Amino acid sequence: MKIDDLLSSIEPEAVGRDIYQLIKEIYPFGRSITGDGVRRTLDILKQYIPLEIHEIPSGTEVFDWTIPKEWNIKDACVKNSRGERIIDFQTSNLHVVSYSIPINRIMSLEKLKQHLHTLPDHPDWIPYRTSYYKETWGFCLSHNQFLNLEDEQYEVFIDSSLKEGHLTYGEYCLQGETSDEVLISCHSCHPSLCNDNLSGVALSAILGKYMKALSLRYSYRFLFIPGTVGSIAWLYTNENRVPRIKHGMVLACLGDRGKSTYKRSRRGNAEIDRAAAHVLKHSRSDYEVVDFIPYGYDERQYCSPGFNLPVGCLMRTPHGRYPEYHTSADNLDLVRPESLADSFLKCLKIFQILEGNRKYRNRNPRCEPQLGKRGLYGALGGQQDAVADQMAMLWILNLSDGSHTLLDIAYRANMDFRTILAAADALRDKGLLEENKE
Amino acid sequence: MKIDDLLSSIEPEAVGRDIYQLIKEIYPFGRSITGDGVRRTLDILKQYIPLEIHEIPSGTEVFDWTIPKEWNIKDACVKNSRGERIIDFQTSNLHVVSYSIPINRIMSLEKLKQHLHTLPDHPDWIPYRTSYYKETWGFCLSHNQFLNLEDEQYEVFIDSSLKEGHLTYGEYCLQGETSDEVLISCHSCHPSLCNDNLSGVALSAILGKYMKALSLRYSYRFLFIPGTVGSIAWLYTNENRVPRIKHGMVLACLGDRGKSTYKRSRRGNAEIDRAAAHVLKHSRSDYEVVDFIPYGYDERQYCSPGFNLPVGCLMRTPHGRYPEYHTSADNLDLVRPESLADSFLKCLKIFQILEGNRKYRNRNPRCEPQLGKRGLYGALGGQQDAVADQMAMLWILNLSDGSHTLLDIAYRANMDFRTILAAADALRDKGLLEENKE
């Protein structure tokens, strides 16, 4: 099955439901950049795609960075003087600052406050905080709860461990005809936060599941990695594979109600950038394409100047631009099956362009070939599609001088890539085009 | 006489009248892509320019195409049961589908209707239809007449012939100083339709007549050819001449009330494209410059990727954008002498740029030369023209580094080419410029 067939057979509702269900399933796990929460998550994903699990030992040097100690947590709470667990890790893993060191102590409210984090502007939400590279501890809670804390002694308890261990990530390479690769990368290090980035994790897994059976031109490499240190570790341990990456996208924040946003690679005009912009432009819904900036997700690493890979980032509302970002309100209500399905289809359409994009050479370059005698004109009477198909053929014949790709032609003709692709297939089948593989 | 002198001596009213009269004279002939209607038309044009007539035999292969059989028609009609010629070729040659095969038969209204063409949206107009490459027959009529046809037996009669013969076209090469050529191409295959394209045919002939006596830098080649197959045949039989074509325009639809439209060549930034855009921009009337698309007139062939000639298309309202297009309403009322004269002058002004455009080298490139001591400053007192002339001189001196043409300078200075040309002539005459012929 080709990707074109997949696209015409797919049921958006079913896909949206599948992705949403997977998010729901992995939502409760307490993930961080290392630890068992990640392992449990990857185990679930294995039900969808044959994931290979990698473990990199703490202390391993990866470029300028070092794999940190592994962090695990069993329980944590703050108890008031009546022994009540008033801040309780069991009710939300966001309550504990990620990478908090173990502690078990009684302290005054004043002392405790130095370790409490709240969001005064959103007094009902619990913030999400981490401290990966500085050993400390802390609790997060709603500002309203914070305001009601009484001036008494509190028992602070965190049953965590920070020890030599491993950084865990998942990898799935879907083999295509060639060893040229398309990279799909998502960060899987956030705890119970849905849009950022269980949406990217679940969507990538379901993408892999649906694409598994396809006959593909490119190989597709799916990475489920902790943010920053994960992509750095992968790049470090796979430097020999890096030149194979011809296109790539970081997938994040794909389930909210916002419009689709594509952030260009550092190159700015890579094929993936033009393919993604084309799909968004022809999606008949609002969208935004933004330039690369060296802040965001793992595209920061893929696009560092020593790699400068053609890797962009597909999102809906970008990180930091929606109020629920990095709070307990980024929950199962924020992400919607419809948005997830829409993002999923856009990914597939982008891949469809990558799969189908080629440079052809018009074999009758002097004057137009006579299309009528080859049955290439649509039925008389001027049906809309027939007119578009004929224009697509004329554009392809005119621009197929060996230097324009079909995507170039789609842009120049201002037509959907799929119309151009279908017309090119028809012309090639009649012997009017030959591929320019240079 | 130089083209500059012609432009200053020309009387627009007289030119408009001349072109209009010629349209009127050739309007009645029943032209098609082959046949005697074309021959009669070219015979008339010979009264204006020394046209060479070419005849290419049916069956000749020209690139991917074959010269079709020659079609001629003497008479045609549909008679009702009372023997009345209710659809009559003698009243309008549009009534018969071009290239209709001969027929003489009685048939029911139901059968006849399969061969009738109307325009329901313009119920009083007769459409123009052709069937060059599929042997069939048909009649065109107004939709109102069609609705009134009674359900009876009709005698259908077409006295046409479709036989081995020739494709006929006219060619006139006006020799200039160099063998570099400017191509002017118009399609002469439409029957009684005025704007499309007797306007182009008549305007080209009158252009040739007025330019005959000029002393010209370029040679100007005028082609009067049937659309598509005519330009293909010319390109095929003149492949050795093609490299001489340095600039060119297809002339079509030049007589309606609409604003001038220039369609760029496939190259998009050829000298002809910039010259035409410059003339339209400085014409003080509304205009449009549009990008090349591989649909339209014979620029499709000239701009096929194997030739990629710098040939654009000058029109007023483009084909298909005015309701009368390809109907009996494209008649002598649609075209106006004023529009024809305006189009004619724009052609001449475009040629004036081609003739005058050169690269100069400032012979005093270090600092400005002193213009005052050479009498190159206008009268004191700041007359508007003197200021413009001085600015033109300063621009030319500043940009004549051997890489900018006068047209480049006109664009950069945002001044009319003629002001720049006059200033350059003055500077050159004082020895301040030398031509860079590289």
Next chain:
Amino acid sequence: MKIDDLLSSIEPEAVGRDIYQLIKEIYPFGRSITGDGVRRTLDILKQYIPLEIHEIPSGTEVFDWTIPKEWNIKDACVKNSRGERIIDFQTSNLHVVSYSIPINRIMSLEKLKQHLHTLPDHPDWIPYRTSYYKETWGFCLSHNQFLNLEDEQYEVFIDSSLKEGHLTYGEYCLQGETSDEVLISCHSCHPSLCNDNLSGVALSAILGKYMKALSLRYSYRFLFIPGTVGSIAWLYTNENRVPRIKHGMVLACLGDRGKSTYKRSRRGNAEIDRAAAHVLKHSRSDYEVVDFIPYGYDERQYCSPGFNLPVGCLMRTPHGRYPEYHTSADNLDLVRPESLADSFLKCLKIFQILEGNRKYRNRNPRCEPQLGKRGLYGALGGQQDAVADQMAMLWILNLSDGSHTLLDIAYRANMDFRTILAAADALRDKGLLEENKE
């Protein structure tokens, strides 16, 4: 002291006062393109900077030009029949057309009128007129006075001399680390006109005074020259030095209330053009950047095609765009200390960019280096400056591939150059950047 230190220590009010005072001091002198008025002016400037005075003899050929005779004037007036000096050089040196030949004659009003110049649109103002290259004489007066002249005999008296002498100009080269030069050029040939161009003259002198003590990368060459013939003479006599000029600005009309205007060099995208545009853009006040045109001040000569130097022009309201231009109303009321100080600071900020602009190479080009472990992250808590500094570091690391300058990065990041410069210094000090001197 570095230019950065100067900029942070400078007091705008004091600078504005200094420049204004200097203008006031040299305002009364009767300057022209040659003569003692220029010498007196340069003598005053010597109190600020160690000016070298050059004298080029009349008759010297400089490219296409010849150094004119030297013009001096002691007195001039027009007396009425009652012997009253009704037009009196002693009250304003603008009353006499510059380069007027000596005369002493009685004549009728009718004859006299042929030598009188007024401004009917501004009837109270005296125009400024010159006749350098045509030997004649004339008086300028207000139109109101002109209208009141009685029809009688007038005594016309000009005690001027036009003899073999010299063209005088001042030059100051402030030596930097390298022999690469920044050219600062101002025309010093106008008599009692403040904005055009005592503002440029005085501002340049005070710039030199303030910069004298700096430790600079570039050498700065200040030219105080008569317009046109002065820059031509300098270029002619310094052709060997011209290749050292890496950047430059003509300074003129810098004291009026108008917004700052930068006119690009002929190159259009030279470093000086981008530096000046950057400073104006980040100045938080209205501004304009305009393309080069071959009219204006001495940039006409520096940007002639044989030199094509990267020299722009910094102004406030450009010449000819304010009504007081070249009239007696361009006086001490038109220029303001605030505007002068603002122009001065913009010059320094432009030089700061030239001084600080470099290409770096990220020494950890593969993935981001870990900034945290080097203490390069600002205090936690998200202060605005800390966020900007971090973004600046990420931009520099991402774009420092050896091809982008810091100014390129400032543009791409849309951040003030100074923020980028400070971040680059911090990164370089931590060993994360090395300069690419290629």
